[in-house]
Structures are given as C-alpha cells and as structure tokens.
Amino acid sequence: MPRLKIVDPATAEGKVKELFDGPLKLKKINIYKTLANSPAALDALTQMGDCLAEGVLSAKEREVIALAIGENTGCEYCVAAHTVVGKMAGMSIEETIAARRGKLNDPKLNALATFVLALHEKRGWMSDEDVAAFRDAGYGDAHIGEVIAVYALNILTNYINHVNQTEIDFPEPPPLD
Numbered sequence: 001m002p003r004l005k006i007v008d009p010a011t012a013e014g015k016v017k018e019l020f021d022g023p024l025k026l027k028k029i030n031i032y033k034t035l036a037n038s039p040a041a042l043d044a045l046t047q048m049g050d051c052l053a054e055g056v057l058s059a060k061e062r063e064v065i066a067l068a069i070g071e072n073t074g075c076e077y078c079v080a081a082h083t084v085v086g087k088m089a090g091m092s093i094e095e096t097i098a099a100r101r102g103k104l105n106d107p108k109l110n111a112l113a114t115f116v117l118a119l120h121e122k123r124g125w126m127s128d129e130d131v132a133a134f135r136d137a138g139y140g141d142a143h144i145g146e147v148i149a150v151y152a153l154n155i156l157t158n159y160i161n162h163v164n165q166t167e168i169d170f171p172e173p174p175p176l177d
C-alpha cells in the first residue's frame with residue numbers, strides 16, 4: 001500500500017496542474033502522481049527526462065540502463081514500466097529480459113549494461129579499465145556523462161518507488177528464469 005499521498009491530476013493545482021495538463025498529459029501514472037506531492041521534484045524529473053531524450057543515447061540505450069538498474073535495485077515498478085517503454089523503444093521482450101540481467105547479445109548494449117552496473121556497484125569509482133572497455137565499445141565522453149545522468153534519473157525513480165511502495169500500474173514483466 002502506498003505510503004505517500006497520491007495526487008489526483010483532475011484536482012491538481014498550480015505547477016502540478018500545469019505539468020499534468022502539459023508534458024504529462026498522456027502520462028498520468030502512479031509514480032508521477034506520487035512525485036506530484038513535490039512540484040519541484042515532478043518538474044525536475046520531467047525536465048531531466050526531456051533533456052536526456054535529446055542527448056546522444058538512443059531511447060533503446062536509455063531503456064537498457066533503466067532495466068539493468070531497476071532489476072539491480074529491486075524496483076518492481078520501474079522494471080514493469082521500462083519493460084513496456086523498452087518495447088516502445090524497439091526492444092524485444094527477450095532484450096528487456098537480457099537488459100535486466102545485464103547480459104545482452106548486442107556487444108555495444110552489453111558494454112553499456114556492464115558499464116552502468118559497474119557504476120552502480122562502485123558508486124562512481126570506475127577503474128581505468130571500466131572506462132576503456134566502454135570506450136572500446138564505441139562510446140565517448142558525451143555518452144559517459146549521459147549514462148551517469150540517466151542512471152541518476154533512474155535512481156530517483158527507483159528510490160521514490162521504494163519509499164512509497166508505489167502501486168504498479170503496468171503489466172507484470174516476464175519473470176527472470
């Protein structure tokens with residue numbers, strides 16, 4: 001059961017109403033209704049996501065990060081949500097499962113998952129070898145910066161869902177075998 005108040009978009013006021021009537025018009029999902037308790041947090045999440053969508057990482061690459069981190073932190077809400085969004089970004093269901101495991105068949109996406117999971121495990125204290133392996137897979141400095149930003153965005157969503165025990169409003173993802 002959710003621990004935080006769920007803000008009803010129909011009765012929202014001020015900045016939250018602007019967000020639900022604007023960029024979140026088609027995204028009235030439980031995580032946003034929870035973050036709406038803080039207009040600043042909801043706005044930050046929205047703006048950061050919009051900015052990162054214009055960056056060097058593809059939608060598929062951002063979803064690999066979200067699925068790998070969501071599974072690693074145990075965020076059932078984010079795994080369910082990003083399984084749906086990953087499919088919308090062109091991932092097969094098998095790729096969403098592989099991303100959750102951090103082991104993809106595509107060498108470049110696998111390097112991405114390996115890098116972001118190392119980033120998480122090492123709390124940012126990456127070795128020269130970690131960075132070199134990521135670069136060897138075809139990624140550059142802009143990618144490194146964006147991976148860290150996408151990671152931070154996903155930690156925000158994972159943790160708000162952990163604290164809130166957000167009710168999942170997405171289809172259940174396939175189990176890991």
